[in-house]
Amino acid sequence: MEMFLNSVMSLILLVPEDKINRPILNFSEAIINANLPEKYGPMKLRILTNLIYVVPERGNTDKYRILIDLIKCARNHRCINAVSVGLNQVWLYSLFF
Numbered sequence: 001m002e003m004f005l006n007s008v009m010s011l012i013l014l015v016p017e018d019k020i021n022r023p024i025l026n027f028s029e030a031i032i033n034a035n036l037p038e039k040y041g042p043m044k045l046r047i048l049t050n051l052i053y054v055v056p057e058r059g060n061t062d063k064y065r066i067l068i069d070l071i072k073c074a075r076n077h078r079c080i081n082a083v084s085v086g087l088n089q090v091w092l093y094s095l096f097f
Contacts, residue, residue: 031073
């Protein structure tokens, strides 16, 4: 399942940078809203964390929104300690939001 979602993420990254915001945010929302068993919670967190790190810096993507989705997912699956994004990164993302 994780390999499939990573493949989908790779396909999304082929979209031109000026049009990438909507597909990435839709993918992020789909990951959160996926009705999967509890054992897939850490996998969803890894996918969203990978998404934050692979989104192009020059693109007009709201990394802050992806981060919020990551925190929501961690809260829903009770694994907030698995969030590896630091406060300095959150501050940088909030500047562009």
